[in-house]
Amino acid sequence: MGLFNKKNLTVDTTDILPSMTLHDLVCEKLNVFCWCNRCDHNNIIESAQIIERLGGNYPVPEIGRNLRCRKCNNMRDISTRPNWPSYGGQITRHTD
Ligand SMILES: [Zn+2]
DSSP states (O other), X not given: OOXXXXXXXXXXXXXXXXXXXXXHHHHHTOOEEEEETTTOOEEEEOHHHHHHHHOTTOBGGGGGGGOOOTTTOOOSXXXXXXXXXXXXXXXXXXXX
């Protein structure tokens, strides 16, 4: 039972995205990227900061429920995901 068996780690991040927790982010030295779906305001939160509030087992996609947009005060429609370095500056804007 090798929890940290590197052979099982894939580079395809979409596979592990749904199960990422704050603890995983800290281990990977990643911060949390959050995005307000109402006004498109986005921000990066330090994992170490949010883990104090929510705990290490908290799933990353659920973090948005605890956030409030500084720009429009939206608290219900905020997306969160790991701030993968490869996404830096490459975020696709969707306008609908
Ligand atoms: Zn907003």
